[in-house]
Amino acid sequence: MYLFGEKFVDHFLNPRNVGEIENPDSIGIVEEEKGGGKIIFYIKVNGDRIIDIKYKILGCPSAISSASLISESFIGATLEECLKIDINFLKNNFGDLSQDVLYCGNLSIEAFKNAIINFLKKEEKND
Amino acid sequence: MYVYLNNAATTKVDGRVLFKMSKYFSELYENPMTSNYSPLAKNVEDEMDKARESIAKLLNCKPNEIYFTSGGTESDNWAIKGICLRNWDKKGEIISTPIEHMAIIATLKTVEKWGFKVKFLPVNKYGMVDPDDLKKLITKDTLLVSVMHANNEIGTIEPIEEIGKICREKGIVFHTDAVQTACHIDIDVKKMNIDLLSLSAHKFYGPKGVGALFIREGVEIDPFMDGGHQEKGLRSGTHNSPSIIGMGEAVNIALKEMEEERKNVLYMRNMIEEKIKNLEGVYINGDPYKRLPNNLSISIEGVKAESLLVYLALNGIIVSAGAACSAKEKEVSHVLKAIGLPEDLAYNTIRISLGKFNYPKEIEYFNEVLETGIKKLRELAPR
Numbered sequence: 001m002y003l004f005g006e007k008f009v010d011h012f013l014n015p016r017n018v019g020e021i022e023n024p025d026s027i028g029i030v031e032e033e034k035g036g037g038k039i040i041f042y043i044k045v046n047g048d049r050i051i052d053i054k055y056k057i058l059g060c061p062s063a064i065s066s067a068s069l070i071s072e073s074f075i076g077a078t079l080e081e082c083l084k085i086d087i088n089f090l091k092n093n094f095g096d097l098s099q100d101v102l103y104c105g106n107l108s109i110e111a112f113k114n115a116i117i118n119f120l121k122k123e124e125k126n127d
Numbered sequence: 128m129y130v131y132l133n134n135a136a137t138t139k140v141d142g143r144v145l146f147k148m149s150k151y152f153s154e155l156y157e158n159p160m161t162s163n164y165s166p167l168a169k170n171v172e173d174e175m176d177k178a179r180e181s182i183a184k185l186l187n188c189k190p191n192e193i194y195f196t197s198g199g200t201e202s203d204n205w206a207i208k209g210i211c212l213r214n215w216d217k218k219g220e221i222i223s224t225p226i227e228h229m230a231i232i233a234t235l236k237t238v239e240k241w242g243f244k245v246k247f248l249p250v251n252k253y254g255m256v257d258p259d260d261l262k263k264l265i266t267k268d269t270l271l272v273s274v275m276h277a278n279n280e281i282g283t284i285e286p287i288e289e290i291g292k293i294c295r296e297k298g299i300v301f302h303t304d305a306v307q308t309a310c311h312i313d314i315d316v317k318k319m320n321i322d323l324l325s326l327s328a329h330k331f332y333g334p335k336g337v338g339a340l341f342i343r344e345g346v347e348i349d350p351f352m353d354g355g356h357q358e359k360g361l362r363s364g365t366h367n368s369p370s371i372i373g374m375g376e377a378v379n380i381a382l383k384e385m386e387e388e389r390k391n392v393l394y395m396r397n398m399i400e401e402k403i404k405n406l407e408g409v410y411i412n413g414d415p416y417k418r419l420p421n422n423l424s425i426s427i428e429g430v431k432a433e434s435l436l437v438y439l440a441l442n443g444i445i446v447s448a449g450a451a452c453s454a455k456e457k458e459v460s461h462v463l464k465a466i467g468l469p470e471d472l473a474y475n476t477i478r479i480s481l482g483k484f485n486y487p488k489e490i491e492y493f494n495e496v497l498e499t500g501i502k503k504l505r506e507l508a509p510r
Contacts, residue, residue, distance in 0.1 A: 004437075009441060012434075012437065012438075012441075013438075013441065015507060018506065018507055034458070035431075035474050036431070036470060036471040036474045036475070037431060037474075038508075038509055040509050056507065056508060056509035056510075057507050057508065057509070058429065058430075058431060058507070058508040058509060059431055059434065060431060060433040060434060061433060061434050061437040061438075064434060064507060
């Protein structure tokens with residue numbers, strides 16, 4: 001096995017759900033201040049549930065693996081469930097990771113949450 | 128297949144070097160400082176002297192101008208701090224470049240705190256220094272000029288001979304960090320007017336933890352290590368005799384095989400460059416002509432170095448990156464910054480450094496994995 005766990009490597013080498021959603025219900029973007037990284041999450045929502053997740057990413061291995069894991073784990077989840085996701089989600093799935101790796105992974109979490117928060121804000125306005 | 132392409136970081140010890148060293152650990156282990164009465168210690172001292180002669184031959188200097196150290200970092204520290212300590216009372220200026228190895232950059236920061244002034248020569252987009260700029264920077268207070276022979280990240284070979292000539296004419300001590308060049312390209316300290324030169328054995332198939340500082344006869348420098356007066360009182364500390372002897376053997380091998388190695392690594396580097404030509408958005412850093420034959424620094428649009436590094440490693444290929452991913456502290460390499468590489472590209476830069484143990488089949492494999500990796504990672508990137 002490599003320095004990272006098997007699951008981490010699998011997501012890095014075979015990232016799931018990569019791409020864009022045409023006419024998404026919301027998008028969330030995180031751009032790194034330093035490092036030139038950029039993550040865009042696209043979501044499709046039906047009622048209070050996420051029915052599709054896609055993303056595009058220029059980032060570190062950990063950001064890629066995390067984005068893939070998020071996309072795989074949260075299709076079908078409620079918005080409320082999605083908003084609870086934090087760094088422990090990565091720890092529980094990928095095992096022990098260094099602070100650096102967690103930091104980069106967290107960028108993907110933030111981008112995903114941004115997509116949901118943006119969606120909720122839009123809904124609020126429409127109400 | 129496991130392909131090691133990080134030879135600028137360190138090299139594998141040549142089997143002949145290891146063999147030569149082995150008996151100096153457990154048979155001929157005595158302290159060479161007791162050579163006046165112990166025959167075994169005398170043997171060790173003689174072998175160390177042979178190593179000194181080999182290095183002298185490599186650099187075209189006298190054996191008594193070679194001082195053994197613990198490696199490149201110590202040699203660099205000693206060269207700069209030693210000159211500063213010698214000129215403690217009057218202080219003065221040091222001129223260097225912004226693309227030096229951290230062993231120099233960090234040492235310069237320390238001597239600045241000691242009250243010495245540090246000035247930097249500009250470099251062009253290839254990392255090349257212009258000797259005319261040096262002429263303009265030199266003042267009556269200039270004590271020391273330190274310019275690396277070749278850069279460790281982008282491979283650019285500096286105009287050392289011209290710089291040395293200017294320093295010699297002005298009577299200024301000239302130091303060069305030759306850690307990347309010793310035993311790889313030709314060095315002639317006489318022709319190049321070098322006063323101080325650092326080298327490190329593990330960069331040329333010798334052991335880690337040993338190196339040397341060449342100090343031209345007549346150069347006034349203080350010791351950096353105090354203690355038992357080894358190396359004519361200038362570098363104390365029990366000699367690392369097995370490693371010193373190993374370094375000597377590595378130099379002997381290089382004297383015979385350097386030319387062939389140069390040809391081979393250049394051939395393999397060309398194989399990679401040919402491949403890169405066909406890939407869009409991949410750029411080569413460093414001087415197009417005056418560059419170390421084993422060095423290839425490339426910047427790749429739309430691919431983060433960190434991800435490519437790990438992708439290659441997962442496929443058994445080891446290279447290095449121009450910027451380490453250290454989370455919030457993400458800093459582009461000071462070298463890539465100094466040559467003005469756009470920040471986005473600097474974070475997308477990897478260094479491939481070849482060595483004599485690489486062979487063309489490995490490069491074919493590398494080329495294949497590189498292309499696939501770039502393609503895969505670019506597919507993920509936002510437009």
